Amino acid sequence: MSWERSTRRDALRAVGVMAGAGLAGCVGGSGGSASAESEDPTSLSVILNWKPNATQAGYFVADQNGFYEEEGLDVTLVSGQGGGFAAKQVGLGNQDLGLGTGVALLQARDKDLDVRSYANAQASNAAIYTVEEQFGGELTDPQQLAGKRVAAVAESAKTMTYLEMLLEQEGIRDEVELVNVGVEQQTSNLLSGNVDAAVGIFSDSVGLARQGYNASMLWLADYTPAIGRTVFTRPGYADENGDAIRGFLRATARGWAWASNNPEGAMDRMVDARSSLSQSREMGVLKLKYTAKNLVLSDTVREHGWGHQRADAWERVVSNLADxxxxxxxIPVADVWTNDYLDTEASVVGDYAAQVTTDYDLPV
Incomplete structure (x- = not known):
């Protein structure tokens, strides 16, 4: 395990392991194989879609609570620069596994990088947001964007691609001016009056509302087919390291179950991984709860288990992107994804919904 951590790390991990054991009924027990403890651990480098943040809590919980270790894994979580960058690094063989959207994965494959999705870890969190003070009213329909300036980060495969697809579908692409801004500069451009709306994630709108603005947003996934955050690697790597991939996915599901049931404790682990998150801890807990309740625990997960991928969803996304x-x-859709490495016999995967409690009171 490797990430820059404070001196609290070992103490937190000890508490986490005990807590995980106490919650064995709701996080799938130890999850590891009997032989995992006696064999040398398998090293896995996992590049994140972005810098450590609350929407990745399940991975950091699994790491710091020892869930990966119990699967015989030595996992290194690597800070990322977007899903497209992560897919490229995995496709080139510089990293073992990566996190990124379906768009990022498909664009990598379009550049002859052989990457494949092994779990759909959470639904898309992309949103168009604004404030009434700048937009002149509440944003309730994509057609309202006609004649507006919209900020987007061009380097983000997810947000820029979904936005352009939406505008094309609505027939207003030529009526909207897209303004390329720097990473995490969407909101400042919105509040300064440089743009009328921006594309980011759900927490951008929530954060503005908490500051007293009359904020509103549209979920991009409500208007265009989307595959959210996936776990991907190279098919050849998965063939050679099948047990490690299954163990990683099993432990990650367990990490998300623990985080869902213990959001405050999970945020402690995020702060331990990236100390600057302490400055926005309250917002981080809110992001974590929302992710756990609405993005990780989807209807598909309730029916089929954590990480399950639907063929029809992938077919719609591939078709839409091609069109x-x-x-x-x-693009042969069957080559893009597989559920074969999801251990549905493990209750924390196959019966994930029964292992978690997400009855939080959320403002959005």
Missing amino acids: SGVVDTG
């Missing part, structure tokens, strides 16, 4: 010219036509 929009984002990727080449003729």
